[in-house]
Amino acid sequence: MPPLRLRDFIEDNDGWLYAVSTYDNDDRIGCVLRYVPDENGTRANASGQRFTKYDFEEAYAHIARYKPQYAGLLHRIPKEDVKRVLKPDLEIGHIAATHPRVEKLVNLFSLPDGAVGCTGSLLCGLENGGSDIDMVVYGKHWFTAQALVRQSIHDGKIEGLSDAMWRKVYEKRKPEISYDSFVLHEQRKWNRGQIEGTYFDILYTRSYEGIRSAPSGRGTVLGKQTIEAKVTNASLAFDNPAVYEVEHEEVCRVLSFTHTYSGQALAGENIEACGVLEQHGSEQWLIVGTTREARGEYIISKTLLGQ
Secondary structure (H helix, E strand, C coil): CCCCCCEEEEEECCCCCEEEECCCCCEEEEEEEEEEEEECCEEEEEECCCCEEECCCHHHHHHHHHHHHHCCEEEEHHHHEEEEEECCCHHHHHHHHHHHHHHHHHHCCCCCCEEEECCCHHHHHCCCCCCCCEEECCCCHHHHHHHHHHHHHHHHHCCCCCCCHHHHHHHHHCCCCHHHHHHHHHHHCCCCCECCCCEEHHHHHHHHHHHHHHHCCEEEEEEEEEEEEEEEEECCCCCCCCCEEECCCCCEEEEEEHHCCCCCCCCCCCEEEEEEEEECEEEEEHHHHHHCCCCEEEEEEEECCCC
């Protein structure tokens, strides 16, 4: 089995399902609890077993109560406690064969084997009628898929988001920027749309070759800071964490651990970013999304906003 990476899922010995949330999985797997077997749950798999889906805060409370040995910034599961691994790229054929909208997206992208997958509830076999489609595209192929989403919306092959859907996304994220600013940034990312009325997004995950260079670990916290800087490299701006290399007198990287600010700026643009400054060896990084809500933390492209 290839190494675990972001957006895979694992099942523990009790049948609990977790979304892998980091590339740093050598010792213990960094993940977040998503589904727990529950005879009164609202989700059911093909065998009829029922599950309850846990949102972020509920998941952390559930782990703290029942499996505190896994608690931390991420849930950390020892490899010996893993019963099963679900990989989006390996399961995509089965998912597409049973879900016509996923099949249409796979055909639209027309990417090489192993370059595309599907994660979330569809990967776990626990989707319902309101489930979104969470496509995963690996490495450089993500940018091909992004261009195809843009062209396909332009050609009318798939739908862009309605004003009502943008408002729904904004209310779900609750970002520290205005609605108009949020939509202006989001509309140029071309990483989401609707197919036959079903919402989908395309999520970036590194190719296996890029895993070892992914940022990991916490640095020494220096305090909260707001900076203005020029982005010099945004090639990993859609990763998790999103990485922006910047030109600044102190900070060399801005990292976002919240999906809200992934793809927020392009190389060559000037940004304003507010987050927590950390010392990493000889480097200082500004971290955005130090809490789930990222209250008081943000990234905006001043270039995009004409400032």
